[in-house]
Amino acid sequence: MVASVFFPTSHPGAPPRCRLCHQPVTSGHGDVCDRPLCQTRLKIEATAETARxxxxxxxxxxxxxxxxxxxxxxxxxxxxxxxxxxxxxxxxxxYIDMPQVSLSESRRAAFVAHLNAVLDKGFDDTDGVPTPPETDPQYTTRLAEEAPEPMVLNAACIACQGDCCLMGGDRHAFLTVETIRCQRWKDPSVTKDALRGAFLSRIPETSTVGSCVYHGSQGCTLDRPLRADICNSFQxxxxxxxxxxxxxxxxxxxxxxxxxxxxxxxxxxxxxxxxxxxxxxxxxxxxxxxxxxxxxxxxxxxx
Ligand code: SF4
Ligand code: SF4
Structure with a gap:
């Protein structure tokens, strides 16, 4: 005989029981009681249902x-x-089909302010001159060990025209202090001004409206080695x-x-x-x- 767990059912007139803990529901609404554990399980159920x-x-x-x-x-x-x-x-x-527009003065100014801020922090050596992170897979293992991707995968990005780059608009091409420090790890002799010049010189005449400043008519205008890591690794x-x-x-x-x-x-x-x-x-x-x-x-x- 298969053992079964017995849960008492409600008798007529008895308070209804919680369908999760099977204890009487003394407060709350519906078929789940107000006990914290049951409310947590209820939220998990709701999240799973939304995902499904x-x-x-x-x-x-x-x-x-x-x-x-x-x-x-x-x-x-x-x-x-x-x-x-x-x-x-x-x-x-x-697939996105959005017009190319000239960069407005305000957008350009916002991008340049962000670039200057990450450059200043990336060249702030109060913690010591950056050295290559030997265990960081983003910058060493990945670059050293990953096989180059098949060129034919670009068919997806050419057809799409850069849906993911739209997120690079507000985030200023995803440039961060780590991006700058990575550039310095790769070339310890590079100067702040040289990097600033490199980033500014790649801004195209027109870029996709509301998108990353580097989102030009033929795709990204920033050389791959200068891009933020996410721009080279995101799939x-x-x-x-x-x-x-x-x-x-x-x-x-x-x-x-x-x-x-x-x-x-x-x-x-x-x-x-x-x-x-x-x-x-x-x-x-x-x-x-x-x-x-x-x-x-x-x-x-x-x-
Ligand atoms: S990786 Fe970005 S550009 Fe390429 S297909 Fe996906 S969303 Fe589009
Ligand atoms: S830097 Fe290039 S790859 Fe990165 S978000 Fe901008 S356009 Fe896209």
Whole structure:
């Protein structure tokens, strides 16, 4: 016989019992009592439910987006000589389509003030001259041991046009004191003025509205070695998914549909939320500008 735990049930007229601790509910609302442990468990339940709903919504969006972009991905693959989508790494990416604008005086001033502040602190040697951190994986192990990424992964970022860089607007290109100290670890002879000049000289004529000052029309204008660590190491889920697809089909190139999150709000054919990009294994990049988003139809009729 299987042993079971017995929890007393409420008798008619008896106070209701908490569904979590099974003690009588003497105060509070609903079926959970006010005891701190039960309230904590209730909050955990609510958080888990919110996460589950978010995940389900995301999965539904993704499935719908994959159906809607399948034809254009197939077509882009054909255009670079790959007859079947199954023979090339492919995927989705975010897509932003925002205008380029000249940097306003106020934005420039705010960025320069931030740059000067991190430079001052990064060159403040009251704690001693910075030395290379031997155990810091961000700056030594990672740089020394990681294999370079396949070039075809850039298909995601070219299709996307820098969704993650939007966060670099308020955060001033993610430049921090650590960024400056890292530059000094790499080149102990570099001066504050030289670094200031290097950062200022890379600001493009125009950058994406509301985004990072370095977010130019062709992507980031700051040389990789000068960028904050996060700018070289961040991989959004779409890029990580493409990396997995590339690992499954190495040597095939990649084709990616950059798709705006809000494409579902416009089911019409040709809705302007798409940018399809292919990159061959040899590194040839094609932006398939003529490809248009098909209509968003009932899931059973999309193909
Ligand atoms: S990492 Fe992701 S969000 Fe950032 S530019 Fe690339 S595809 Fe876009
Ligand atoms: S520095 Fe370059 S990679 Fe970093 S947020 Fe700005 S535009 Fe993006």
């Amino acid at each position: 709903r978010k995940e389900a919504k995301e999965a539904a969006w993704r499935a719908m987006s994959q159906r809607r972009t399948r034809k254009v991905l197939r077509q882009a693959a054909k255009e670079i000589g790959v007859p079947h989508l199954g023979r090339i790494a492919h995927g989705l990416a975010p 959004c889920p779409a890029r990580r998914d493409l990396a997995k697809a590339v690992a499954r089909r190495p040597g095939t190139g990649a084709v990616v549909a950059g798709l705006s999150k809000t494409h579902v709000s416009d089911p019409s054919a040709g809705a302007p939320y798409l940018r399809v990009v292919s990159v061959t294994e040899a590194g040839d990049v094609t932006v398939h500008d003529h490809l248009r988003l098909p209509a968003l139809r009932n899931s059973r009729t999309e193909g």
